Amino acid sequence: MKQSGIRTLIYVLLIGYSIYVLLPIVWMVLSALKTTRELFRNPFGFPEAARWSNFVVAWQRGMADFFLNSILVTIAAVTLIVVVSALAAYALARLQFPGRTPIYVLLIAGYAIPIHIVLVPLYQTLSRMGWLNTYQGMIGPYVAFGIPFSVLLLYAFFIEFPKDIEDAAQLDGCNLWQMMFHVVLPLSRTGLASVAIFQSVAIWNEFLLALIVVRDDALKTLPLGLMTFQGEWSNNWPLMLAALALASLPLLALYVILQRHFINSLTGLSR
Numbered sequence: 001m002k003q004s005g006i007r008t009l010i011y012v013l014l015i016g017y018s019i020y021v022l023l024p025i026v027w028m029v030l031s032a033l034k035t036t037r038e039l040f041r042n043p044f045g046f047p048e049a050a051r052w053s054n055f056v057v058a059w060q061r062g063m064a065d066f067f068l069n070s071i072l073v074t075i076a077a078v079t080l081i082v083v084v085s086a087l088a089a090y091a092l093a094r095l096q097f098p099g100r101t102p103i104y105v106l107l108i109a110g111y112a113i114p115i116h117i118v119l120v121p122l123y124q125t126l127s128r129m130g131w132l133n134t135y136q137g138m139i140g141p142y143v144a145f146g147i148p149f150s151v152l153l154l155y156a157f158f159i160e161f162p163k164d165i166e167d168a169a170q171l172d173g174c175n176l177w178q179m180m181f182h183v184v185l186p187l188s189r190t191g192l193a194s195v196a197i198f199q200s201v202a203i204w205n206e207f208l209l210a211l212i213v214v215r216d217d218a219l220k221t222l223p224l225g226l227m228t229f230q231g232e233w234s235n236n237w238p239l240m241l242a243a244l245a246l247a248s249l250p251l252l253a254l255y256v257i258l259q260r261h262f263i264n265s266l267t268g269l270s271r
Helices: 002-032 036-041 053-094 100-112 115-129 135-159 163-171 176-187 189-204 208-213 222-232 237-267
Strands: none
Touching: 002 237, 036 237, 053 100, 053 135, 053 176, 053 189, 053 222, 053 237, 100 135, 115 135, 115 208, 135 189, 135 208, 163 176, 176 189, 189 237, 208 222, 222 237
16 A cells, blocks of 8 residues: 555656646647737637647748758758767777777767867867858767767667677677677667657757857758747747747657657666
8 A cells, every 4th residue: 555655646746747847838839829919818728719820820931941951950960970879889888999998088078078168169160161151060060069978878778788699690690790780779779769869859959059150041940040030020929939839849759759769768678
């Protein structure tokens, strides 16, 4: 009975926290379906008549371009981060080579350095390379700053990876690359999905680096685009909330699709 009571209390707390987290999202979507007058007159009520046209207008007034830019930058950066980090983490976890320990220490140091400290030299470097106001000017730094955390996460994952599976693959005639791409990585999708989710959220919402790199409206990602959108439609709150809802949708969809892998990684289940 005592265990049942504790379990019930845990469920009540989790349900309460879930409601606390979901309420702003629900309010954002409901408010986006109202008129400006209706929003200020009844901010917490249901819309009298759902105005789905707010989402259409927000999409047509620039959100579509910002949305596509964020998708392009996020997919490119996350793909590079996952591939490079998986190879580097596996090498650090399994291979013995000179400089292995210093490289691992440098990765930890890289993870500890915040982006704000290196903004000035980073800007100068990108300027000399001609990467300002380009996609690669955003993707390159995102990859560089995302690799240390991803390598550390996957390193811990590969350390716990069953060595017997790798030995069996070698006995079947697999070389190192075949074993990596046909055995290890397919069985490590939980760790890879966790890295993809963490990095996708970070890159999708990143504002500061994109602000100093991008000037052209045609290249702006969603965080910058929302700032521009707010300047143009600051008096139309339902339209602004519709734009925010559109910006939130991909991350919610990503979590729903990969939630099993994400939850398994947090609970320590490797398969």
